[in-house]
Amino acid sequence: MNIVFLGPPGAGKGTQAKILIEKYGIPQISTGDMLREHRAKGTELGKKAQEYMDKGQLVPDEIILGMVKERLSQADCAKGFILDGFPRTVAQAEALDKILSEMGKKLDFALALVVPDELLVERLTGRRTCKSCGMMYHVKYKPPKVEGKCDACGGELYQRPDDNEETVRNRLKVYHESTAPLIDYYNKKGILKEIDGSKSIDEITKQLIQILEGK
Structure with a gap:
């Protein structure tokens, strides 16, 4: 079961990916995790990526794709994988298809969590x-027992800079601009499945399992 997870920030991709990983025993592959691992190990790809990051530049596709190819060839991906946060563009999607084809594999599903922007803004700006x-909280969905204080350690709660409204709306704008063509790309391939991400966690999981198990 080879899956690509699509969805805007705050859609709940990470939560659902963890549930599917446990249920089906396949790994979640995140480009962020791969970058950190390659940099920590000091691999050739990691060193090249670090050079761009040190200059505040985006890591080029060829480096990311090299990491993806290396990760997909590992033994734990033999039964399948969940790609989270990649591909982000049609060019990356085409390159991914080429890599998989060379490995004798293909994508089975592109799962897109669809959530209205206003709900995403509420979810993200309310995080503390x-x-x-x-430890993570939410002013509406998971408030601490004492306002501004962590239940676990009594530490001070704060809003991360990238969770303020202006930044969140900008992140959503970038997402829509870059990912709309990607949704169209997978739709034309006949593997796109859209899921209502505004439902509860359990309801979203149920929708996903029905799609994956062909019910």
Whole structure:
């Protein structure tokens, strides 16, 4: 089961990916995790990526694709994988198809979580993080027992800079501009499945399992 997960920031991709990983025993592949691992190990790809990051530049596609190819060839991906946060553009999607074809594989599903922007803004701007232990809260959906204080350690809660409204709306704008063509790309291939991401976590999981198991 080879899956690409699409969805805007705050759609709940990470939560659903974790559930599917446990249910089906296939790994979640995140480009962020791969970048951190390659940099930590000091691999050739990691060193090249670091050069761009040190200059504040985006890591070029060829480096990311090299990491993706290397990761997909590992033994734990033999039964399938969930790609999260990649591809982000049609060019990356085409390159991914080429890599998979060379490996004798193909994508089975592109799962797109669809959530109205206003709900995403509410979800993201309401997030609060503990400065001490990193525990996450939400002013509406998961408030702490004492306002501004972490239930676990009593640490101070704060709003991350990238969770303020202006930044969130900008992130959503960038997402829509770059990912709309990607949704069209996978739709034309006949593997796109759209899921209502405004439902509860359990309801979204149920929708996903019905799609994956062909019910």
